[in-house]
Amino acid sequence: MGRHHWRKIFSILFVLSIQCSVFSVTAADDINLKKVAEAEKRSEAITEAQGGLIMARDGETPLTALIAIGQAIEENDWQAAAEFVDLRYLPKGINPEDGPELLRKLVILWNKQNIIDLSQISDQPTGHLNDKLPSYRDLLGVLETNTGPVPVYMQHVPDGKGGKIWKISNATVAKIPELWDEYGYSPQIEALANFLPEFSAFHMENWQLLILSLSILFGWIGTGLISLAAISIAKHFEPKIAGLSRFCGRSLRWFLYLSLLQYAALALGLSVRARVWFDNSTLLYLANTILILGLVELYSAYKSKQLHDQDKSYSVALLRPMVAILKIVIVVVIALMWFESSGYNMATILTGLGVGSLAIALAAQKPLENVFGALTLYAARPIKPGDFCRFGATLGVVEEIGLRSTRIRKLDRTVVHIPNSVFSSQELENFSVIDRRRYKHDLRISLDTTKEQLQMLLMELRKLLLSHPRVLEVAQRARFLAIERDAFVVNVNAYIDTGDINEYFGIAEDLNFHLLNIMKELDIHIAPIGQNVVLNNAVPADLEVQQRAEQTIRQLIDEEALPFPNYSEDTRDKFKDSVAYPPIGSVTKPKDVLKSPEELEVENEIEAKS
Template sequence: MIRARPDPTRQVVRIALGFVLALSTWTTIPVLASAQVPGLGGVEAVSEDTATPPDPLGRETPRGLVTGLVSALADGDAEKIRRFVETDAAGSVEDARAALDRAGEVSPSADLSLVPEGRLDDGLDAAVERIGMLRTGTKTIPLLAHRVDRDGRRIWLLSAESFETLSDWTAPAGGLANEARSWTAALPAGPTILGVPARDWALMGAFALAGYALAFGLFRLRGLVGRRIASERGPNRMSHFIAASEPPLRLALAAAIFGFGVGYLGVSVVARYQLISLVQIVFWFAGLWFAWRLIDALAEITLERMSNRGAITAYSVVTLAARVAKVLFAAIFFTFALRAFGIDITAGLAALGIGGLAFAFGAQKLVENLIGSVTLIADRPVRVGDFCRFGETLGTVEEIGIRSTKIRTLGRTIVTVPNGEFSSLHLENFTRRDVFHFHHTIGVRYETSPDQMRELLWRLRQMLLERPSVDADPARVRFISFAAYSLDVEIFAYIHAEDWNGYLEIQEAPMLDCMDIVEMCRTGFAFPSQTVYLGRDGGRTSVMAGAREAAE
C-alpha cells in the first residue's frame, strides 16, 4: 500500500519557518538573560581581576576581525580601518579599499573560524589565517591575518604584507572582466545604503534576476527535452522526479551563478560580504529541498516495488528511514545556517553534555517510544495492513510511525498507541497465520446407539478428507466424552483460505454437511434436558413376604 506523498513545498516552508523561529529564539535568549539577571551583561560582566577584558573591536577571532574590518570599510573611517591592520603596514587605506572593491574577495563568514585559535587544519602556521584573496590577472594572492599580542590581548590583524599588496595593486588593462568593472565604476553611485552605494545594490539585484532568468531558461530547455523523451518512452517515476526536482535545482543554479559572477561586477566588497552568506544559505536550502524530494521519490519507488512483490512490511522500514534521513539533512542545513549567521554551535554541542542528564529524565517517554519503534521495525510482529489483536482491541495496522502506531478498529475508528506501549503488549497477528483452525464439538442425543455413533464418526471423517481445502494431517473426528446431556464428538481440522472472510465462506459447507450426516444417521443434536425415571415396588412388607415364601 502506497500513500500519497505530502506536498514538498509545504514541508519546505515549514522547515524555513522553524529555522527562523529557532534562530530568533537562539539569538534572543542571551539578550533576555542579560537584561533580566542583575549583574549579567554578557561578556562585559567578566571581572577584570579574573579575566582579560574582551577586545572592543571583536578581533579575538578571525571572523571577528573580518566582520569588524568590513564594518569599518562600510563606515569609511580610515583611522578605524587602520586598527584592523598591523601597525607597521605601509600604504594607502583608500587604495587598499579600491583593490578590495575591484579585485578582492573576503572569505564568507561560514568559512571563518569562531574560536580564538583559528583553523589549525589549513596547512598554515598556528598564528596565520587566510581571510580572503586578491586577483591579479590570472593569479590569486591570499590575504592573511596574523595573531599578535596587543595591549595585553591576543588579537587577529590583517598582515602588513597583505595590506601592502592591496595598496600596491593596479588594475590590469583589457579583459572582459576589467571592462565590466570599468563600466560599473562609470555609473553614478547614488546614495549610500548600509555603507554601500545604491548603484551596487541595484547591480546585484539585476544580476540576481538575470542569474535566475538564465537558470529558468536552462531548466525550461531541459524540461522540453525531458518531455520529448517521456513521450517516446512513456512516463515513469523517474520522469516525475525530474520534473519535481526542477524548482530546487533551479534555485541552486541561480545561487551558484550569482555567487560565481558577483565578484566580476566590481561592486563594493562590503555589499558582497553581506550578501554572500545569504547566497550560501539559499544554496544550502535548495540542496535541502532537493534532498527532501529525492528522499520522497526514492521511498515511493521502493514502496511500489516492494508492494508489487508483496513485501508490505517494507512500508514501515522505508517510511522510518525516509523520516530519519529528512531529519538528518534538516539538522545539517540548520548547522550551516547558524554558523553562517555567526552563531557558534560548539557551545551548544558542549551544553548537550551538561544537559544530557536533564534531557534523559525529561524525555523518557520520547526515548521509550523511539526504542519501541526500532523494536517494531526490527522484530516486525505486525506490519502495515495486518489485522491483529493488541490487548483487548482488534484492528488493522494503518501506520507505524516514529512515535506511535495507528490502528483502524472494527468500529472504523483510529486508535493511536505509543510505540513504547504497543511493543510491550501481547500482539496476536491474524494476517500472518498460514491456515485457519476448524474446531467444533457437536453433541448428539443419549438415545444414539453404538452402531449409529460408529456410522456418524465414519461419515464425518469421510466428509473432511474429501474436501480439498482441508489439511488431511491432522484432521480428526473423535467421540470424546459422555457429557451431562449429550454424547460429544470433536471435529478438528485446518482449512486453507486467503483471509478470514474466505475461511468463513469455506467452513459453511462442512458445517451444513455435519447437519445432514447427523440426520442421515437417524439421530439428532442434544440440548440441555433432564430425564426422570419412575419405578413401582411393593415396599418392605412385600419384600419380606417374598423372602419367606422362598425359604419355605
C-alpha cells in the same frame, strides 16, 4: 520620469551585466564570518565605552580619530570625516579639495578587503611604539593588489593650532587614485549609484541592492524556464525513474537558482561585511543541501516503485524512516561543514552538541522511545502494512508504521494511532500470518440418541474429515467427549488448509452442510439448550433407522471392522479426497479455489519436471 531616463537606466544595466563578470572578488584569506562578528562586537563595545567616558579630543589618539571618522560617515557627513585625512603635500593631479571623495573611495576599497577592529587600534596619543614604524605613524592594515600589498597608515601631523592630531596618512591618500582605477567602480557603476536614491542595507550600496534584487527576480524566472525544459525531458524517463519530474521541478531548480545568486553576489564587489556570507559559500552549501536531499528523495521514489512492483510493501515502509534519518544526518553534516568554513571551532561545536544531545535526549525521552520502537518493529517484523491484527482491544488493519506511531484502521473505518514504544512492548496478535484455520464444533446431541446412532455419527464425521480435500490430517478428530445431564457432547476438530478468512468461511460452510446431512440421515437431533418442560404427544422414534444402525454396528463387530477408536490406514486412504469440493452444482469451479502452499509447491514441481 522621461523616456530618455529609462533608456539610460537600461543601457547602464546592460553595461553592468557585462562588467559584473570581470569584477575583482579578491577576499582576505584570514577573514571569515566568526572573525567579522567578533570584531564588530569588540568595536561596538569599545565605541560604547568611549562614549560613556570623558573622551579625549577627537584625533588625539588613533582610536578617537577612527571613531570620529566612523561617526561622520554614519551621518553621511564626508566633509567632517575628511578633516581626519592628511591632504598636505599631495602629488600633482590630486586636488586637496577632493578630500571627501578621496576618503569615500578609500573606504570602499578598504571595505572590500578589510574590516576595522577597534580593539587593535592604539588609544594612546603616541600610538603603537613597538610596531617598528616611526613614532608618528601607525599601520591600520594593507590593501592587496596585483603588484603587492599597499599599506594604509595613520599619521601624527600638526593640527595648525600648535598641537598634533592623528589623520590618515597623505602617503596612503596619494595612492587612492591609482588603486581606484584598478579596483574601484567603473564610471557606469558610479553613474547608476548617483542616479539612484541614496540608501543602503546589509552593508550594501544602492546599486548593489538593485542588481542583487534583479538577479533574485530574473534568476528565478530563468531557472524556472530551465526547470520546465528539464521536466519535459524527464517525463520521457518517468516510467523508469519515478519522481524525476518532481526532482527537476524543485531540487534542480533551487540548486541552479541559489548557485546563480552566489556567483552574482560575489561579482558585485561587496564589502567584507556583506561578502563574508558569500565567501564561505553559504548559498552553495544551501544549494548543495537541497540537491543532495532531492537526490535522496529521487532514489527513495525510484526504490519505492521498484519494491512495490516486487510486492515488498514492508520494505517500502522501512524505507521511509530510513530516508528521514539519512536526511537529518546530511543536514547536520553540511551544517557542521558550514560552521567550520565560517571560522567556528569544530571541537567546540561537537562538545556543545554532545552536552546538548544529552539534554535533548532527556527532554525527548518519549519521542526517542517511539523511534527505537519503530526500529524494533522494522527489525523484528511482527507486522507489516496491510496486516490484520489485534492490539489489546484494538482490532484492525495496519496502514503505516511511522517513526512516532503505528496507524491502524479499525473495522468501523476509524483510525487509531498507537505510539511505537507501546506497540512494540506489549502483546500483539497478527491474524494475517495464520497458515491454517481451525474448524471446531462441540455438538450437543439429544439424550434420545442410541449408542449405535452415536457410533454411526462418529464414523461418518471421521469419514467426512478424512474425505474432504481441504481438511488437513493434522489434529483431525471426532470424539464422544462427555455425557452431561441434558446432552451427549461430540467434539469435532480439524484444520483447514487456508489462512484466508473468507475462503475458510466457505469451506466451513460446506462442512456444516455435510454434517447436517449426516445427522438427518441418522435421525439425530441437537439437544435443546437449558431445561424445558415440554407437554405434547410422544413422537415414536424411527425404529427402522435405529434397527439399521444396530445391524450396521453388529455387522462391523462380526467382521472385526468397527472403526473405533480410528479407521484403519487402508480405509483412511480410500476416503481421502472422496468428497467433492466445491460441492456438485456449485458455480465455483476447482480452478477458482485458492490452493494451499503445499498444493502449489507440488504443482510447481510437476510443471518443472514436465
